Amino acid sequence: MPKKLIYLPLIPFLVVLILFFVFPLLTVLNNSYLDKQGSFTLVHYIKFLTDPYYLNVLFVTFKISIIVTVITLLLGYAIAYYVTKVLKSKLAKRIAYVVIISPIFTSAVVRSFGWIVILGNNGFINQMLLKIGLIDQPIQLLYNETGIIIGLIYILAPFMILSLTSVLQSIDSRLDEAAADLGYSRWKSFIKVTLPLSVPGILSGVMMVFSLSLSSYVTPALISGGKIKVLAMLIYEQMTQLMNWQFGGAMSFVMLVVSIVILMVNNYLLKTRWSEGGRS
Amino acid sequence: MMKVMRTVALLSMLVVIIAGCQPAQLKQGGNESSSKELTIAIFGGSWGDAIKENIVKPFEKEHGVKVNLVEGTSTVTISKLKQEKNSPTIDIALMDSGISELSFHEGLVEVLDASKLTNAKDLIPLGLQKSGDKPYGVVLGYWGLGIAYNPTKVKEAPTSWLDLWKSEYQNKVTIPTPETTGGLPLLQKMAELNGGSTDKINKGFEKIKSLNTVAYFNGSGAASNLFQSGEVIIGAHYGGPVWALKDQGVPIEFIIPKEGVLGAGSYWHLVKGSSKKELAMKFLDKAISVDAQKGIADQLYLAPVNKKVKLSEETASKMPYGKNGSIDDIVFPNYEEINKYRNAWNDQWNKEIGKK
Incomplete structure (x- = not known):
């Protein structure tokens, strides 16, 4: 088979991608610079980028996504490390994987409702703290940013853990032993050997969790109680409630561009810092 | 050889996917049996269940037709109608107050010929959703x-x-x-x-x-x-x-x-450009029949608009205008x-x- 033909099997995927991903995206983008009569205008972008309210929503959305990503990474790394490096028995590992993956099998709606039951003023956590006497007024865990962050961490953690375990698993444990032989402490060998080698897993996990939390709609919509808006909710509102597809399109596009920039910066920083550091 | 086979398999899968994505009307292309099918946008949950039980199923039986249901809220439904403005796949759409008026304003739904509705004579004055004197919807019920x-x-x-x-x-x-x-x-x-x-x-x-x-x-x-x-x-x-x-x-x-x-009310609308107007009008007629209106009132506690509906005491006490009130006591924004x-x-x- 000539080399050029290797690309042939790619064509179907390319067609599917163009048809179901690129084309709808272009339709949305196309709307965003048209006015109601269909002529070119930038008013939607100007409206979004000059109104402090929308900029604030954009800021809150990114803030929530970044906090969620950082906490999920720390938590997820600990769990992934434990499952791959500490757990020795095959059965224990298998059980751990099932526990990690199982939340993905339920819909986000059900899981978010679960958090409403747990976090509410009459919910499990507040009732418990009240009974122990740690607090005398229920603390507000729901219908604010904290609630959304807790909900998203729980829903997105499996993505981070899975992407980290797949990388951690493939790191040869003899490298650790070698590092120990050469006088590294366990901690130092983790920093100098394991962590740099797991950068690809961190990258893909961060990318997934960040973009999923940025675009998440269901969890924030259920947990916000109408008191906080994230960008996905504003876009949904413009698209379906107010029929303003033009403005909704502009918001979607701003979100896309800003998140691509953030992911690229993140990618660049992680790749150069850690992997270079590891090699030196 | 394997690679070629794989490519062929993938390509054929793609063809199937693309064919599946074509609008229903293109596929049916003038098929006679298509007139025996009606696509209706309704709400989900308990409302959807009550509508299926009291209106859709009896209608299917009476007319020997198949009803395809699309579930969604009013706002999702109107977005669909707007997107398919030129070749609608939905024949009848159920939408709430506010969105109903919007759909008429946007030219998405038809003005109805009330003389084609045999049950129209039994309706209270609020029984049809109107703009001026033009009716463009029949009432599922008021709430x-x-x-x-x-x-x-x-x-x-x-x-x-x-x-x-x-x-x-x-x-x-x-x-x-x-x-x-x-x-x-x-x-x-x-x-x-x-x-x-x-x-x-x-x-x-x-x-x-x-x-x-x-x-x-x-x-x-x-x-x-x-x-x-x-x-x-x-x-x-x-x-x-x-x-x-x-x-x-x-x-x-x-x-x-x-x-x-x-x-507020929920209203049935005939979508502009529907190719099954006659059958759709029969469905609208069914929706305001005594049986349908009574069933919906009993299950969802919506105020009926058919004068001939006799409510049980229990249902009557749960009407949106209260135990001793009437529909005139409702303040309609x-x-x-x-x-x-x-x-x-x-x-x-x-x-x-x-x-x-």
Whole structure:
């Protein structure tokens, strides 16, 4: 088979991608610079980028996504490390994987409702703290940013853990032993050997969790109680409630561009810092 | 060879996918049996179930046709209608007050020939959704936003919308956002009660801002949840869902504030450009028949519009106009007027209230 033909099997995927991903995206983008009569205008972008309210929503959305990503990474790394490096028995590992993956099998709606039951003023956590006497007024865990962050961490953690375990698993444990032989402490060998080698897993996990939390709609919509808006909710509102597809399109596009920039910066920083550091 | 086979397999899969994505009408292409199918957009949940049981299934039996159901809220349905404006795949669409008027304004639904509806003669004057004297929808039923409260926690039954502002209910109260049908009418009402009006809507925002809610609700499901979990002990809610909660044993009561229930309706519309007008009109006729209207009233506690419906005592006591009232006691907001301000009020709501 000539080399050029290797690309042939790619064509179907390319067609599917163009048809179901690129084309709808272009339709949305196309709307965003048209006015109601269909002529070119930038008013939607100007409206979004000059109104402090929308900029604030954009800021809150990114803030929530970044906090969620950082906490999920720390938590997820600990769990992934434990499952791959500490757990020795095959059965224990298998059980751990099932526990990690199982939340993905339920819909986000059900899981978010679960958090409403747990976090509410009459919910499990507040009732418990009240009974122990740690607090005398229920603390507000729901219908604010904290609630959304807790909900998203729980829903997105499996993505981070899975992407980290797949990388951690493939790191040869003899490298650790070698590092120990050469006088590294366990901690130092983790920093100098394991962590740099797991950068690809961190990258893909961060990318997934960040973009999923940025675009998440269901969890924030259920947990916000109408008191906080994230960008996905504003876009949904413009698209379906107010029929303003033009403005909704502009918001979607701003979100896309800003998140691509953030992911690229993140990618660049992680790749150069850690992997270079590891090699030196 | 394997690679070639794989490519062929993938390509053929793709063809199947693309074929599956074609609009239904293209596929049927003048097929005779297609006239025996009707596509209807309805709501989901308990409403969808009641509609299927009382209207859709009997209709399928009587006319020997197949009804395809598309479930979604009014706003999702109108987006679909807008997207398929030139070649609709939906023949009949169910939409609530506000969105119904919007769909007519946008030219998405047909003006109806009421003389083709055999049950039209039995309807009360409010039985058809009209713009001026042009009917463009038939009524599934009327419902309304009133006050719900938990009688074990609220000692004195509320009588007015303003009772929600009592200090002992702060942080335990809820009201709707503009996303749900009752949201903007309540805002308008609050402006009125606070010395404002539709033109002076700021008075309404001021009033609503001064209410310390635990959460706002964007649909009846969210409201029911707040009451059921005990987060909320008093607040605005729709009548039907409150009675449904009570039927499940939740301690909850529904009252009609002295300023009146804020009424709304759900309406069936014939989608403009539908190729099955005749069959669709028969469905609309079925929807306002005595059986259908009685079934919906019994199950969802919606006020019927067919005069011949005799309600049981139990159902009658759960009507949105109260035990001894009539449909004339419902305060119907002017949704056409509200629609003019929908974007502006929604924007102001987001900026002033939806960010605490």
